[in-house]
Amino acid sequence: MAELFLYLAMVAPVSWLERCPTYKEQVVQLASKEVSTLGFLGYPVLQCADIIIVHGEIVPVGEDQLPHLELCREIVRRFNFLYGDYFKEPEALLSEVKRLPGTDGRKMSKSYGNAIYLSDDPDTIRKKVRQMITDPQRIYRTDPGHPEICLVFDLHEIYSSEEIAKVEEDCREARIGCTQCKDLLARRIADSLASFRQKRKDLLEDEGRIEGIFAQSREKVLKIADKTMADVRNLLKL
Template structure:
């Protein structure tokens, strides 16, 4: 019997991590390390579902992602941090689950339907892309996770996993718990252009950006589009820079900026400079840790290898139970 409930989540290594990743996931993961038994993995096989034509880039981002995780505060002494492809049992469980998962369950997946329409520069008409929720289910139930930390838009992903686990248990006996979606609170972080922060839009502030780069990017941020001149009153409620002030500036500064903007007592350039300074200050501890791990590539690789060995030990036990349940010998 585990003393703590277990959670599992992962990220695809398709590019450098940015502030959206930090506030959308990493900060929550760090806070969960003490109350939960945490398994966090780099989903390199998942990345192949859409980036199969350029696998070398995926490999190149693995170590960088782990460095960002460690810099944000994930601790290999508290959490199991591992690489999906170093635990081949994921592929075996995926195979078994694919045998029992109805195709209509996958075709109705909202993410699948949305991405087929939105991503028009890649051929996504592959079995791997259609079946990625099955691999995702294998990732989660392999470790008998009690919960998966997600935003509200990702709840359907967890529900498919619950359905697959329920179907397996119905056919072969109770092996897997049905994981719950753990809704996480996230700060509102948009990109420089007020769209979702994404490397695809070239509108992101990355965790690896230096202070000079951060300052230059903040200077490009869109503010109140109706404020044409310095003497025009602004509306902080529609200003992306002010949203960042809410996160990175202290309450007194934020209140002052709000008042000054509405009464044309501060210009957008000065407002951005103040926010950039506070953002850089807030990121300083992360940048310090990042420099530490960046200078020790062997240590980063050892953390990945050690965490993957720990994860695989759990995965082997699960697969022994799975094979016994479906009466397949190892």
């Protein structure tokens, strides 16, 4: 991986990397943070090496990673142009929901404390959802709500899509209170995570199995990666 990174670094123009949104963001925050390093500038090249060393064709990413994947495709094109058609350009696989906000509306993140985890039980989820801020214009239970400015409704659109029309109507006509509405959302989220939670629990109870999967995958990946590196060294006449 480090070796492929080194070779790709030889074909990746600095200007492409300086244009990366994540890098530009970091440079702006520089005043207070660590100085930006060669490693950070080259991070998309490292990601690219990670993907193509196993000939990854489809990469499941969030919307914010699309510029990195595009850069990866450009590096692949340049490598192929210089050394012969070898790598395939990987493609992005976006999920249906491209971005899932945290309970405060910001990007979901452990460090913001606004995330709902795959492992959260229904009680924890209810507590987290209860803390969400709703339509600020709805002060009394009897006031009609405005779903279009309510984060809870945004999540209902994702988790309660089948009954979304009813949720909207109940809110607008004040037939349902915010707490009730949140508890419904919490149930829908908990339901959608139930199978993950169960799978996770089963796996955790059988630790040997996880290690077995890791060992197996590792072996599989190493074999592919070794072959890739042998091919690459050949192409580079090393």
